[in-house]
Amino acid sequence: MRSPSFVIGIAGGTGAGKTTVARTVADHVGEAITRIPVDNYYEDLSHLELTEREQVNYDHPDAFEWDLLREHLETLLEGQPIEMPQYDFEIHNRTDDRVTVESSDVIVLEGIFALYDDAILEMLDLCLYVMTDADVRILRRIERDVVERGRDLEGVMEQYLETVKPMHERFVEPTTKNADVIIPEGANQVAVELLIEKIEAERSSDSGAGATAETAVERERQDELTFSDSTN
Numbered sequence: 733m734r735s736p737s738f739v740i741g742i743a744g745g746t747g748a749g750k751t752t753v754a755r756t757v758a759d760h761v762g763e764a765i766t767r768i769p770v771d772n773y774y775e776d777l778s779h780l781e782l783t784e785r786e787q788v789n790y791d792h793p794d795a796f797e798w799d800l801l802r803e804h805l806e807t808l809l810e811g812q813p814i815e816m817p818q819y820d821f822e823i824h825n826r827t828d829d830r831v832t833v834e835s836s837d838v839i840v841l842e843g844i845f846a847l848y849d850d851a852i853l854e855m856l857d858l859c860l861y862v863m864t865d866a867d868v869r870i871l872r873r874i875e876r877d878v879v880e881r882g883r884d885l886e887g888v889m890e891q892y893l894e895t896v897k898p899m900h901e902r903f904v905e906p907t908t909k910n911a912d913v914i915i916p917e918g919a920n921q922v923a924v925e926l927l928i929e930k931i932e933a934e935r936s937s938d939s940g941a942g943a944t945a946e947t948a949v950e951r952e953r954q955d956e957l958t959f960s961d962s963t964n
């Protein structure tokens with residue numbers, strides 16, 4: 733199995749458009765991309781009741797199982813598959829399922845804390861931060877959480893004011909300093925097109941480097957053959 737040639741981190745506040753950017757890019761690049769949502773690495777909270785899980789601060793870095801995420805990224809970088817946990821936002825917990833995820837040419841790590849952990853930052857070749865105004869993000873989040881994540885409006889508003897907003901300001905937004913590029917307003921067409929171009933360029937330069945190395949090895953072998961031929 734071939735090791736990835738390019739690893740991208742996409743961070744940003746809730747509702748900024750991280751998943752949309754990652755999915756749009758993945759749709760264009762196809763099977764060569766492995767998408768890793770950081771959300772799948774929320775700690776297993778099976779020991780808590782649902783009512784207790786509803787009170788957890790999911791916007792604090794301590795809510796994540798960092799060791800497992802680091803280990804899985806390292807495994808993918810070695811070209812090996814992982815058994816990725818799956819997360820269910822409706823029950824605020826991991827499901828019992830694990831999904832086998834193969835490594836591929838491009839790894840995209842996406843989540844509010846994609847640019848937070850030093851060891852993970854070391855593994856990233858390109859760091860993106862999706863910057864979207866807070867009012868737009870909360871409107872998107874209300875719609876998404878009510879429609880897709882089984883929440884009511886009151887609960888979404890309460891969670892936003894109690895944890896999401898203060899944690900965003902304290903932990904998430906400061907990670908802009910780790911970004912190479914800031915993408916405004918989520919999946920904007922120009923930014924996504926540039927990202928796809930960059931990925932394609934990295935992939936072809938990587939396979940080009942491989943071809944050059946092969947050619948050099950091949951040439952050396954030819955020289956050896958020529959040398960032995962002339963001595964025989």
Ligand SMILES: Nc1ncnc2c1ncn2[C@@H]1O[C@H](COP(=O)(O)OP(=O)(O)O)[C@@H](O)[C@H]1O
Binds near residue numbers: 746752873920
């Ligand atoms: N550029 C955009 N314009 C309009 N809506 C967007 C845009 N990007 C994302 N959205 C919508 O906003 C919501 C949140 O986007 P999502 O990608 O899930 O955000 P995140 O992963 O950052 O939480 C989704 O319903 C998505 O369709």
Ligand SMILES: O=c1ccn([C@@H]2O[C@H](COP(=O)(O)O)[C@@H](O)[C@H]2O)c(=O)[nH]1
Binds near residue numbers: 747750774843
């Ligand atoms: O059980 C959970 C786990 C997470 N959340 C919220 O999800 C967002 C992160 O996901 P995005 O897709 O980036 O919005 C985070 O702000 C948590 O508050 C949750 O509500 N419940």
